[in-house]
Amino acid sequence: MDTTPKLTMRPYHSDDDFWRMRAFLREIFPLNDRLERYWSVPRLDYWRWHLIPTCETTPMEQMTFLWEAADGKLAAILHATDPGEAFHHIHPDFRSFDLESGMYAVAEEHLSGFDAAGRRRLLTLADEGDLLRVEVLKARGYVQRDVVVHHWMRDLDGPLPEVPAADGYIIRSMGDAREYRARAWASWRAFHADEPDDGFGGGDWFANLQSAPLYRRDLDIVAEAPNGEIASFATIFYDDVNRSAVCVLVGTAAEHWRRGLGKACLGEGFRRLQAMGCTRVFANGYDAPANALYQSALGSGYRSDSWYKLLD
Amino acid sequence: MKLTLRSYQTEDDYWRLRAFLRETFELHGRREYNWIVPRLDYWRSHLLRNCQGIEVFNDLVFIWETPAGQIAAVLNAEDPGNAYLQTHPACRSAALEEEMVALSEEKLSITRDGLKSLSVWADSQDSLRQEILTRRGFTRGRWAESQWRRDLHDPIPDVEVAPGYEIRCLGDASELPARSWASWRGFHPDEPDADYQGWEWYHNIQRCPLYRRDLDIVAVAPTGEIASFSTFWYDDATRSAYIEPVATVPEHQRLGLARACIREGLRRVRRMGATRAFVGGLEPGPNALYASTLSPAHDVYEQWVKKW
Numbered sequence: 001m002d003t004t005p006k007l008t009m010r011p012y013h014s015d016d017d018f019w020r021m022r023a024f025l026r027e028i029f030p031l032n033d034r035l036e037r038y039w040s041v042p043r044l045d046y047w048r049w050h051l052i053p054t055c056e057t058t059p060m061e062q063m064t065f066l067w068e069a070a071d072g073k074l075a076a077i078l079h080a081t082d083p084g085e086a087f088h089h090i091h092p093d094f095r096s097f098d099l100e101s102g103m104y105a106v107a108e109e110h111l112s113g114f115d116a117a118g119r120r121r122l123l124t125l126a127d128e129g130d131l132l133r134v135e136v137l138k139a140r141g142y143v144q145r146d147v148v149v150h151h152w153m154r155d156l157d158g159p160l161p162e163v164p165a166a167d168g169y170i171i172r173s174m175g176d177a178r179e180y181r182a183r184a185w186a187s188w189r190a191f192h193a194d195e196p197d198d199g200f201g202g203g204d205w206f207a208n209l210q211s212a213p214l215y216r217r218d219l220d221i222v223a224e225a226p227n228g229e230i231a232s233f234a235t236i237f238y239d240d241v242n243r244s245a246v247c248v249l250v251g252t253a254a255e256h257w258r259r260g261l262g263k264a265c266l267g268e269g270f271r272r273l274q275a276m277g278c279t280r281v282f283a284n285g286y287d288a289p290a291n292a293l294y295q296s297a298l299g300s301g302y303r304s305d306s307w308y309k310l311l312d
Numbered sequence: 313m314k315l316t317l318r319s320y321q322t323e324d325d326y327w328r329l330r331a332f333l334r335e336t337f338e339l340h341g342r343r344e345y346n347w348i349v350p351r352l353d354y355w356r357s358h359l360l361r362n363c364q365g366i367e368v369f370n371d372l373v374f375i376w377e378t379p380a381g382q383i384a385a386v387l388n389a390e391d392p393g394n395a396y397l398q399t400h401p402a403c404r405s406a407a408l409e410e411e412m413v414a415l416s417e418e419k420l421s422i423t424r425d426g427l428k429s430l431s432v433w434a435d436s437q438d439s440l441r442q443e444i445l446t447r448r449g450f451t452r453g454r455w456a457e458s459q460w461r462r463d464l465h466d467p468i469p470d471v472e473v474a475p476g477y478e479i480r481c482l483g484d485a486s487e488l489p490a491r492s493w494a495s496w497r498g499f500h501p502d503e504p505d506a507d508y509q510g511w512e513w514y515h516n517i518q519r520c521p522l523y524r525r526d527l528d529i530v531a532v533a534p535t536g537e538i539a540s541f542s543t544f545w546y547d548d549a550t551r552s553a554y555i556e557p558v559a560t561v562p563e564h565q566r567l568g569l570a571r572a573c574i575r576e577g578l579r580r581v582r583r584m585g586a587t588r589a590f591v592g593g594l595e596p597g598p599n600a601l602y603a604s605t606l607s608p609a610h611d612v613y614e615q616w617v618k619k620w
Contacts, residue, residue: 173485
């Protein structure tokens with residue numbers, strides 16, 4: 001007898017689906033030992049309230065598919081933030097080789113992008129130790145890349161060390177709308193340090209980030225330089241349902257690197273999180289400087305490996 | 313079902329209470345038949361810590377659990393001598409309600425002039441609780457909390473702000489003294505200013521898990537002082553918002569400032585995905601404001617009093 005639960009796949013329809021996805025991610029987070037085996041709500045919010053409106057990534061309804069059980073409950077979510085890389089979020093009760101493989105089939109058909117050589121390609125991640133995912137990927141012809149994402153985390157159940165700011169710098173919360181431009185400039189200088197300044201588009205986009213349900217200004221920590229400009233920032237989203245937080249935007253303007261400002265902002269954010277009842281905080285590192293910072297500020301973690309498949 | 317009663321023990325219990333209230337909010341059709349999470353947070357952070365200096369509330373909260381360890385019901389105080397019964401609809405029974413009221417009488421009553429007194433609160437449509445209270449010697453008290461609500465499907469209309477006033481969110485730490493002073497003047501207009509005890513209490517408000525400064529709406533007078541305020545708490549898990557507190561400094565009343573603050577807050581929480589907002593009023597003035605600013609739809613949470 002086939003005991004595999006019957007699931008129905010459909011594309012994302014409406015805003016109600018978004019809120020159901022949030023509830024689903026909250027439900028499966030504790031079922032996965034409070035690890036970010038799948039996205040947590042802060043990352044979903046960051047996608048909707050930052051990447052889509054500000055970075056103009058593809059709208060959610062074009063990039064999201066849902067699998068539902070016979071009773072209508074969500075069993076799995078597949079999406080990309082832009083064509084090219086697929087993310088899966090699966091309820092542990094439903095996870096199987098067949099479901100994952102079927103989700104990859106949908107991803108290959110609807111979510112692929114193109115590599116630098118113009119070849120149609122799909123990227124995806126597999127956590128270290130996730131043997132089922134690797135089995136699925138190998139069976140479907142995926143190949144591992146030399147790209148790794150580090151998932152850093154820290155439990156907040158003990159005393160937190162003081163992380164003093166460099167002399168003359170002040171660690172504080174983000175200010176009001178008058179500070180959008182300064183905050184956006186710090187982001188620009190942190191993430192686009194080698195680009196010409198005329199590419200800077202101003203600070204209006206910051207209002208989008210602030211509209212996210214989990215945004216709060218007192219968890220948007222900034223380091224203010226002696227000259228008054230924002231030198232560094234750590235924007236943290238706290239999910240009080242699961243008592244977990246994610247550092248969604250962390251950066252230091254190039255002029256202020258190597259002064260411990262990122263770590264000082266994170267340290268202040270962690271103290272505030274702890275006072276609000278948060279018990280675990282996460283950050284993803286995609287390059288060596290970020291990983292060095294997160295390793296020193298958070299301490300433990302695990303990695304995901306990037307895999308790809310050429311589809312033409 | 314056999315339920316086990318125990319007193320509140322650890323911080324973990326607090327977070328379990330919050331999850332319980334979120335679950336029962338949905339099961340109650342998104343009405344305030346039990347407390348909602350922002351009210352629990354506000355009780356702990358403000359009414360207990362700030363107003364009563366209480367950090368540990370182990371003797372003010374009692375929990376009934378199912379054999380599987382799920383919370384079935386919670387009994388808690390708010391102001392001394394008041395008891396609030398929160399029940400899971402699947403576990404609610406006359407026997408459980410009776411036990412909760414009996415425990416309230418034993419643990420949460422206050423004694424004044426040799427007389428014990430207790431207020432237990434019940435929804436005006438809750439005949440089960442009312443019958444039990446009546447049988448145990450309670451009578452309706454003078455207070456009733458109107459629980460106003462508004463669904464947020466439609467855009468929130470603009471409201472004209474009195475000339476010279478600005479509606480915005482609370483500023484940074486440098487504005488906490490002004491915000492605290494507005495609270496003092498809004499809620500204690502007849503008391504001598506010498507009784508004012510400072511602004512540091514506001515840090516406890518801002519440490520609440522659901523606090524956001526951009527939902528702490530203020531009306532700023534032409535002089536720069538804070539004239540009115542409405543603090544919104546948005547629970548994104550239930551997509552509901554709770555407004556507490558709301559007040560206007562006497563010198564700035566009757567200018568529509570509270571209405572303007574509430575409308576601005578409603579617009580903001582709607583943008584964040586809120587689908588329903590609540591506010592509670594005990595007196596005719598606030599109730600008239602809330603009925604016209606939210607909607608006429610409301611439940612009534614009545615005080616029942618016993619003295620013995």
